[in-house]
Amino acid sequence: MAAAQDPDDELLGRIAQGDPAAVRALMGRKLTRINGLAVRMLGDAAEAEDVTQEVFLRAWRQAPKWTPGAARFDTWLHRVALNLCYDRLRRRREIPTEAPPEQTDEGPAPDRGLEAADVGGRVAAAMARLPDRQREAIVLCHYQELGNIEAAGLMGVSVEALESLLSRGRRALRLALADMR
Template sequence: MTLLAGGRPADPDDPSADAAYARALARGEPQAARCFMARNLPTVLGIARRLLRDEAEAEDAAQDVFVKVWKNAHRWEPGRAKFDTWVGRIAINTCYDRLRRRREASGEDLPERADGAAGADDLLGAEAGARRVRGALASLPERQRLALELCHFQEHTNIEAAEMMEISIEAVESLLARGRRALRAALAGEADELIADLAASRGEEA
């Protein structure tokens, strides 16, 4: 069970627990830092891996996110978004900042933000299928990859994903629909089964 400083449970659906968690992070309490690693780090790393597509850079970005959350936890406003949603938004913006710097250095264009965005080898070939899905996902526009990461692999609601991505719910639904269509085309009708295999393999890694 994820705990707040002092040993109390941290319930992401309880506003008062969110507020206590934010205060504990702002104070730099060690238990709150451990709570962040258990409660928020998997989401942050998932976002960073999906957007940056580089493990070392994703880990660096996750560290940046932790520092930003720690320094700015006192700025979180409970009435505007859940704490975890706020953290996810920081993660997304941190990754986009890194992508912008990367593309400025290489001369590539940065896509518009508002529009479009290992398991064991003996599990019935799940890893081979997972590699196919990862390859297909890598070919999608960033916003479609991110929407699929948040809603399918991390099981956030469309509302939560919209808040993190700072777009409308309708835009998230459009990104998901386009992303799924593109995956089905790329995977020749095997998308649903292969994506399920990838999700299962990621669950084994957690």
Template sequence: MHEPDPTPAGNDDAALLARYAQGDPAAARLLAARLTPRIYAHACRVLGDSAEAEDVVQEAMVRLWRIAPDWRIGEAKVSTWLYRVVANLCTDRLRKGASVGLDDVAEPADGAPSAAEGMQQRARQDALSRALATLPERQRQAVVLRHIEGLANPEIAAILDVGVEAVESLTARGKRGLARALAGEREALGFEDYG
């Protein structure tokens, strides 16, 4: 388990998990609705394959349901624990050779932009996905957690089971790798005016 979790959201997750363990089916639905989108997005971004991501998410959530009766509130943050399970399952799949196929990436939510804006946004997402796939697995996870999902470095350190300095190093190298991979696509992605 990780660092104590004083945040209200974390306590809510832990309270819902406790209610689930006491036999409350509504708690299961609430907790699944809160956590599944986050870990599904992470798995999609890291694996680049929605079918693989679905398998990872289902397996991770089963592990959460199984540990619920033994969960001790205040010892760890539920979402951090779950991210860690997902990160490890993604690592296992990537090391077994799961390929990143952009055609299989889940369709993003439609925020109803104009057609041109939508095409550019889609092009940028595809380019980012391709560039992420070129990164070593740990750098990819660190960049996704830090720069897309917005987690703090100490939480990422707990998820990846490394020190905070290692997280800083992984994200910095990951961003440099992304910049190299995307260097030839600046104009195509609408970044002519960027430095």
């Protein structure tokens, strides 16, 4: 039985030929998910936007060299995004800062959504305290909605190892957020 063709292969071929409509179509399909992955991994929207731009720049550069059927483009794109996120996380550890940068609140007005913002902030903080591999597993499976097999493949671990990471990550999140029940 022949493997199903990756729906992105045709777009990549058109991108390689310089078709701007194909670039827009690919961005329309993938931008939100890749940016969401970067935001959840990095916890910083501006930094995630930089990562997302770099991911798509690499995809554009890779398009002429892409071999259809060799790998799933979506898997490759996620792996590039995760690698760029880890590069940035490593750099953060290497450069200590005295105070966090001031950030503007682009959320709802102060009189609306305070509880939702508090819950979201608490979850984001709890996610940030997880070990990198547990956070990656949770982001891929719960936020990116990848199946265990695909997530394990992206992470380069067995499905059993992924499930262990998920279990430990969920347990740590339950403990960190226990008072919210």
